[in-house]
Structure formats: structure tokens, C-alpha cells
Amino acid sequence: MGLLLLSLVLVVAVSRSQRAMDMHRHITFEDRSPQFLPNGKALTWMSLGHRASLADALWIKSVLYYGRRVIDEDNPYYAYQAKRSVDDASRRDNAHITFLPDTVPGMDSALLPVLFRMGGRGLVNDIYPLLDRVTTLDPHFIMPYVFGGVSVLMDTGELDKAESLLQKGRKANPEEWRFPFYLGWLSWMYRGDARAAHQLMIAALPLKGCPPFVADLIEGLSGKLNRKALTIRYLEGMLESTESPEIREQLAAVVAQLRKSE
């Protein structure tokens, strides 16, 4: 009889304390920073032959890390952090951001929400180190390079880091069309360097898998289509060649928005 009572009390204690912890979770829960992870080379050896799986695990961690901080708007902790970071106009704080819209000649204000969302500024400082480890572990895993070189760039503006990641990818995968392509895209969109962009995209064209719309883009670059028109052509090209339904949805929405502002 006494044992029964004791077990009942314990069960109640367990469930109550669990619920209490859950209520506080999203306020006090802090993602452990990946800054303590060993570097990529060390991880390669530590994985004892399972480098691809470790890369995948860290990739998932990166995605979740990123998603929780940038996309998860309901999370009060991160909303608070995001607000802080956006309100803070001081250049010193944002010194790590190497792209600022007013430094690019011919930048169309309609494109800003697309290219430079800045929602993630200061929130995802560890994303590039994580992606660096993922790509060192599995250099032929293309998605992390592209994610860091393009998507993350749009949320954080860290152009130098984005470009160096893409260049790392290009070095390890010289046959992959996406690297010279995105590097070209970045050169033009974020640095306004049409000539470099032209050169890079031409390098991408003969590589296996390069979609035909790239030829159109190159033509647009030489013919100096305006920035917005070129962006729309780029996005529509991406829409055609992407399979993932979520990404297609996002791309379609952006295209629609851009068309509206014409």
C-alpha cells in the first residue's frame, strides 16, 4: 500500500516538473554554440571512417540551427534578438557585413527585399564555421556550399564568407557548374562587376548539367539588361531547374513580387 502511494507521488512529480520545464523551454533554451567543435580536418580523422555521416549530421544541425534562429518567428527569444540586431544601426556592430546596398552601382530598391533580407544579421554567427566543417568532411556535398553561398548571404550580408565558401566548393568540385555560376551571380548582383560575372558564367556553361537559361543570362549580361529584368530571368531559370516544391514556392512568390513592382 505504501509502495503504491509512493509510486503515485513520484509519477505526479515527474509529470509536473516535466511540464514546468517545457513551459520555460523556449525562453531559456539556448542552442549550444558550435564554436567548440574541432576543425574540419580533425573531425575527419575523429570520425573513424564515417566522415560523410558526420557531415550529414552537422548539416542537419546547421539547418536546424539556422531555421530556429532566422525562420522561427514565433520563438520569443530569437524575435527579441532579431529586433535588437535590426534596430542597431551602428556600423561598428555590423562591421562583419561586407555588403551594403549603397555600395553597388545601379542597385534597384525593389530588389533589396530579395537580395538582402538581413533578418539573420548577428543571429547566425556560427553558420559559416559549421558549414566549413561540413564541407571539409564531405567536400563533394554540394548543397552546403550553395546554401552558405547564396541563401545565408541573403540573410546576413556576409559577402566575403559566402564567396570564399563557394570558391572552396569550386576548388573541390571543378566539374560542378553551380560554383562558377553562383560566383558569377554574386559578382554581378552584390559587387556590380559585370565583366567578372560574364567570365564566370561562361566557365559554367560547358560543365555537365548546366541548364540552358544560363546562356540567356550571359546574353543578358553582355546586352546589359537592367538589374531587375536580369534577376527575374535568373529566378525564372532557377524555378525551372529546381525540383524541391518548397523552394519553387518561394521562388515563384519572389518573382511575382518583383513583377508587381515593375
Added chain:
Amino acid sequence: MRLLALVINTFKETIRNRILLNILVFAITLILLSLVIGDWSLGQQGKVIKDFGLSAMSIFGLLIALFIGLRLMVQELEQHTIYIIASKPVHRWEIVLGKFLGLGLTLAVNVALMTVALWLAGMLMEGGIDLALLPAIVLIYLEILIIVAFAMFYASFASPMMAAVFTLGTFAVGHLSGFLYDYVRLYPDRGLHWLLRGIYHIAPNLEKLNLKMAVVEGLKQPPHQLLHAAVYGLSYLALILLATALVFERKDLK
């Protein structure tokens, strides 16, 4: 034939060991994982499932190799069931080989079933069976066999605890030997370089048997690379079994 009798006996012993339940764990986990992992990996679930699947196959296999491989020798010696066989007109090397092949057979069944589970998960996600994974799986199996051989080798002269430590150590060194090689090349003047060189050549270079990353990414392997890896693995395996047979031949069964 005597050897066949020993092989079948060990097969019965290991397969009745309920280790095959691990396959169920493997299969169920794989299928559950494939359901959620799409969202978490931004559409990379095909790659992720294959990577995780191959890694799990390797890890399960190695755990079995370690625990059951050790147990095969240790149990016989500690429980003195060995007296009955060793007093028959059977060569000691037949006992070693019989045990090894028996466990090898069980492991083959294990790996085959896990491969089927992996293909099923792959079919659920991508709608196809990736035959390109086979070379990696074959070499995973070979790696597992090498670890089994080492476990039996150590168990034939060391205490069970030490044998376990040695086997794990061999596994770790086997995967780190490339690192040693790089280190030796980069820093030829640092001390102990002859020792590291020695370790590199003696230890089993298990990384050479590791094609997991390559097959999942569809990287083409030059065909003779595969052949060389297989020859290396099989020769090394034979060496260890030979050494075990020699040690066991001279062993006093107290």
C-alpha cells in the same frame, strides 16, 4: 567434412544469439528516419539515408564483430567447452577457421538483410534501388571480417578485457593510419617518425576499404582501385587468421 561441421556449429551458435534482432532495430530506425529527415536536411534525404544506412551497417557489424568475435574464443577457453573439440582428431587451425567462417556466415546474413532494408528505405524515398552501393557494402563486410579476425587473434592469448581494448585500438589505428602517413610526410624531421611509419605499414589500413562517401556521391572509382582494395583486405585477413592459427596451435589449454 570436419571443417564444414565446425563452420555449421559456429553458425548455429551465433545465429541463435538473437543478434539478428539488431537488424530489426536497424530497419525500423531507418524507415522512421527517412520520414523526418527530408525537412531537416533541406531535401538531401536521399544522400543522408544512404550515408547513415551505410554507417549503421558498418557500426552494427563492428559491434557484432567485437562482442561475438571475442566471445567465440573467450567462451570456449573459459568454459572449457574447447576440451571436447580439441581432443578429437581435428587440427587446431580447423577450429580457428571453422569459428571464423561460421561467424562470417552469420555476418553475411546480417549485412544482406540490412542491405535489403536500406534498399527498401531508398525505394520509399527515391523510388529506386541504388546498386552502386554494393561495392561499398562488400568492403564494409570485409572490414568487419578483419576486425573479427583481430578479435579472435587477441582473444587467443590475452585476457578478455585486454583483447577488447586491443581490438578497439586496432580499429581506431586502422582508420587513423592515413593521418599517420600524412603526418610522417609533412613532418619528416620530427622524432618517432620511424615508429609511425612502422605502425602505418603494420596496421590494417581500414580507410582503404572505405568507399562509403564515394558510392553515395556517385564518384567513379577506377576499377583496379576496387580490386586492389579487395586483394589488400583479403590478404591481410588471411595473415591474421594464420597468426591466430599459429598461436592457437601452440596454446596450452589449461
Added chain:
Amino acid sequence: MAVPAIETVKLTKVYKGELGEKSTVGVDALDLTVSQGGVYAFIGPNGAGKTTTIKLLLRLMHPSAGEVRLLGESIKGRQALAKVGFLPEQPRLYGYLSGREFLDFVGRLFGLSSAERRSRAEALLERVGLKDRAGQLIRGYSRGMMQRLGLAQALMNDPQLVILDEPMASLDPVGRKDFRDLILDLKKAGKTVFFSSHILSDAEMIADRVGMLHRGRLIREGEMADLLGQRVEAVDVVFEIADDDLLALKLTASDCVRQGGRWLSCQPDTASANRLAVALINQNGRLISMTPRQPNLESLFIDEIGGAS
């Protein structure tokens, strides 16, 4: 002359000492010859080297020196073991097999055909009384059942020489009787049985020949009848006599013990027992019984050990 069943020449086993300890001698230049046919008991205290010797005979351990021949063949080749059956001390058998599967496995090791394996296994299971438990996994067997199955496996190859290490040590009295009967059956079938034991009464009951091992050396060997016959044993005399006449028998107080209405006197030998009997009759006493104390192996053994150390 038939070859001896077992022949060892200067068989020696030295255990190297561990880390600074002296090496110990397990078996010391043993010259053992066991002829075919009959039952040979290999006795000695624990630690005398009986099990070590048996392991050396069966190539379970490697001798430091000396030779072993079984049924004329040197133990160096595996074939010497083809006609030998062995039951180890407290045998542990594979728990994951059934009794029948185990015997089948053993049969395969001997290269028997599947028909032979089946018929022999059934016959042996019947003989050792395990027929109805043969399908059960050995994991569930009792100590006694394992011993019996152990004997069955030792006989699978219809061996000429059967070696048993402490076969009756862990059995109950019924089990021991069964085993003794089995051994005698083997003897009747013309096989040689060599067994070690530290239970001397068992040895006494069935052995024809005895070898005594002490500290790795054979200290005494011979036919059972001879060994025991040589011993001079005392005689117990039980008689009745009137108290007054007791003194006339010239027995000292230490010589006799009162048992109910009778007296028991232990006389050192047959001659003095006879003298007492004669004296009794002269004194109108009544002789009830004269019983020679059974000569036994145990006392012989204790004497030998005492003498050797």
C-alpha cells in the same frame, strides 16, 4: 603382443614461473604404460598432476619433454585420437545445441556418415538414459545429464581407448552406480578404460590396475588384487565371555571394547586373532565372528603418500 593402449616415455610438463616465481613441475618424467583391455585407475590427491597428464595424453597441452603414444601411434599426428574417446572433468557442452544435435556434431568431427551418426547417437542416448531429453537444449540439462551426454559423445566413434577425467566426481550415488556399470560394460566389450579419480572407493570397485600419482610422479603401480593383497590387515574379533574369565584371555584394556553384551577386540594380524580364538574356547567363551578389516586403497594410498613425502 598387442600395442599398449597408452605409452608415455619420460613425459614432462614444466610450468614457467610468472614474473620472478620459480617454475613448477606438473608432470615429472612420467613413464606410464597401460595395456589394452581392462580398467586402469589413475589416482592421486588434488594437484598431483592427474588432469595435466591426461591433457598431455590428448594433446590439449604440449609436453615440455617426452613422448606419448596412444594405441601405438604418436600423439604428434592427429590420427592417434581417432580411436580415442575422452570425457573431461565436469564437462561443459554447447548450450545452444540439443543433445541430439551435439552428438551429430561430434559424429561429423569423426567423419561418420549421416546414417552412422544417427544410429550411434540414438543407441548411445538410450544407453546413457537421455533418450527422452535428447531434443532439449543442453542449456537446460542438469549436471548429471551433462555428464551422461559427455560420456555418450566420448563413445560416438566406438573408441578402443576411453579416457575419463574424474567421471564420477559430481554424481549422486545412483549416477555413480550407472557409471560404474557403463565402465564395466565397456570393459566387457574389450575396450580399455583409463580414468582418473580421487574417490578411491569407486576406483577400488571397478579397476583392474592402479597407478598412483603424487607430485607428478608415479609412486606405485600394479594390479589391484596384488596391491591390496600385500597389505597386512587387522582382524576384528567379536566374542562373548563371562566377566571373570576376561582377564584370563590376557587382553589389555586397550585391546577390547564392550559392545552391548559382547566384546570387540582388534587384533593386529591373523595369527594373534587365531590365538585369541583358541584362548576363548579354552576359557568357555563364545566366538561370534572373526572379520578381517577390508584392505583398502585409501589406507594403502595414505601410506604411500606418507612414505613418498
